Amino acid sequence: MGNAELHSIHVHPVKALRSQSRREAVVEPWGLAGDRRWVLIDDEGKVVTQRQQPRLALATAELLSDGDIRLSAAGRAPVTVPVPVPTGTTMLDIFGRKVEGVLADSAAHEWCSAYLGVEVRLVHMDDPATRRPLDPEFARPGETVSFADEFPLLVTTLASLDALNSLVEQGDHAAEGPLPMNRFRPNLVLAGTTAWAEDGWSRIAIGDVTFRVPKMCGRCVVTTTDQSTAERGKEPLRTLGRHRRFGSQLVFGQNLVPESPGTVRVGDPVTILG
Numbered sequence: 001m002g003n004a005e006l007h008s009i010h011v012h013p014v015k016a017l018r019s020q021s022r023r024e025a026v027v028e029p030w031g032l033a034g035d036r037r038w039v040l041i042d043d044e045g046k047v048v049t050q051r052q053q054p055r056l057a058l059a060t061a062e063l064l065s066d067g068d069i070r071l072s073a074a075g076r077a078p079v080t081v082p083v084p085v086p087t088g089t090t091m092l093d094i095f096g097r098k099v100e101g102v103l104a105d106s107a108a109h110e111w112c113s114a115y116l117g118v119e120v121r122l123v124h125m126d127d128p129a130t131r132r133p134l135d136p137e138f139a140r141p142g143e144t145v146s147f148a149d150e151f152p153l154l155v156t157t158l159a160s161l162d163a164l165n166s167l168v169e170q171g172d173h174a175a176e177g178p179l180p181m182n183r184f185r186p187n188l189v190l191a192g193t194t195a196w197a198e199d200g201w202s203r204i205a206i207g208d209v210t211f212r213v214p215k216m217c218g219r220c221v222v223t224t225t226d227q228s229t230a231e232r233g234k235e236p237l238r239t240l241g242r243h244r245r246f247g248s249q250l251v252f253g254q255n256l257v258p259e260s261p262g263t264v265r266v267g268d269p270v271t272i273l274g
Contacts, residue, residue, distance in 0.1 A: 004270035006206050007158060007191035010182075013069050014038040014061035014122070015147045016049040018227070019185065024265040027209050027258050030128040030144045031152035032187055034063045037128065038081075039092070039101070039147040040112055040120045047094045047147070048120055050222045054230040059115060067124075071108070073115055081108040086126040094132075094147065102126045134257070138214040143257060151255035154217055155198065156186040163195035164252065167239045176235040182227045183236065184219070184252055190270055197272075198254045207268035211256040218249030 010019040015036045026033040038061065040048040050056050059073040064080070072078035081104050089100040101123035103109075108122040125131055125146055134143040135150065145152050161181055168177035181189055188206065190198075201213045219240060224232045240250035 004190055004192035004272075006188060006264055006266055006268040006270060008181075008189045009264065009266060010185075010187055010189070011035045011063065012061075012185065013063045014040070014071075015047070016040070016053070016056040016222075017071075018057060018060045019182065020060075020063065022266075024263055026263050027153075027261055028128070029152070029258055029261065030132075031146045031148055031258075034067065035153075035187060036147040037067065037125050038069060038104075039094070039123050039125075041090075041092045041123055043119050045090070045092045047092060048116075050225055051220060053116055053118075054225045054232060055116065057225055057227045057230050071111055076111070076115060079107055079111045081105065081122065084124055084126075089126075090121075090123060092123055095149070097132070099125075099132045099147075101131070138257075151214065151257055153187040153211070153256040153258070154185070154253050155188045155190060155204075155211075155256050156181060156184055156253040157190045157193045157195075157198055159191075159193050159195040160198065160252065164236060164239065164244075167243050168235050171235070171239050171242070173234045173238055176233045179236055180227070183223045183225070185222065186253060188256070188264070192270070201254060201272055201274070203259075203273035204256075205271040205273055206264050207262070209262035209264055210259040210273065212259055213254050214257055215255050216246060216249065216251040217253040217255050219252050223252070 009022040009025045011034050012019045042048050062070040067083045070078050070080045084102045086102045090103050104122040112120050128146050134145050165178040244251045
């Protein structure tokens with residue numbers, strides 16, 4: 001593990017839309033700066049992701065200055081969405097938990113609804129320091145998270161992806177492989193580890209920033225979605241079910257909670273602290 005390093009950084013300005021690669025990123029208590037601060041909701045206030053709408057993989061949200069975003073997709077004129085003024089909040093449902101957010105302007109709702117062909121609204125998390133506490137089973141006092149599934153960051157390793165792809169190649173749906181890392185929508189990808197080494201981590205440092213490793217990441221149908229076509233297959237869930245089942249979860253990657261703010265950069269050394 002002496003040569004482990006940060007291989008790539010990925011920010012998802014709008015949850016479920018295409019990620020953007022970065023050479024460096026500021027680590028805030030609730031995740032990477034600009035990551036998953038926006039989310040789509042349906043007419044009942046429930047969060048909309050690639051689980052329901054795989055075509056979200058083909059839309060891009062570019063992070064602009066001051067947190068504004070520009071939405072774009074093939075065949076559609078892009079639209080710039082400013083951070084809304086928090087004059088009031090709306091309640092949304094993210095996997096059964098109620099969270100407050102601020103609605104974007106009507107042009108954003110119209111663009112997203114027209115793209116998907118269903119009525120949706122775009123919501124911004126105005127105050128990530130207070131809006132959504134972490135699951136108390138894994139949290140320390142005051143810890144919060146953006147609109148990410150569960151935890152502030154997700155880390156994966158190239159070695160584990162190589163090992164998984166070797167298993168996919170031996171399975172019934174070998175033609176679907178090899179799978180790219182973007183199927184797993186990580187924030188941080190590490191190089192120079194051994195396969196599945198992350199299973200045993202409890203604390204790590206990337207450069208000068210330290211992280212707690214509270215929980216393995218259970219995977220869902222989004223991983224079967226080709227991020228360049230929005231088509232779905234059987235992998236990697238079929239192979240994870242055979243080789244990476246931990247209790248009721250099919251696992252790939254680890255969740256992270258920052259222990260201190262800072263900046264991470266591609267090439268930063270990775271140190272296992274526990």
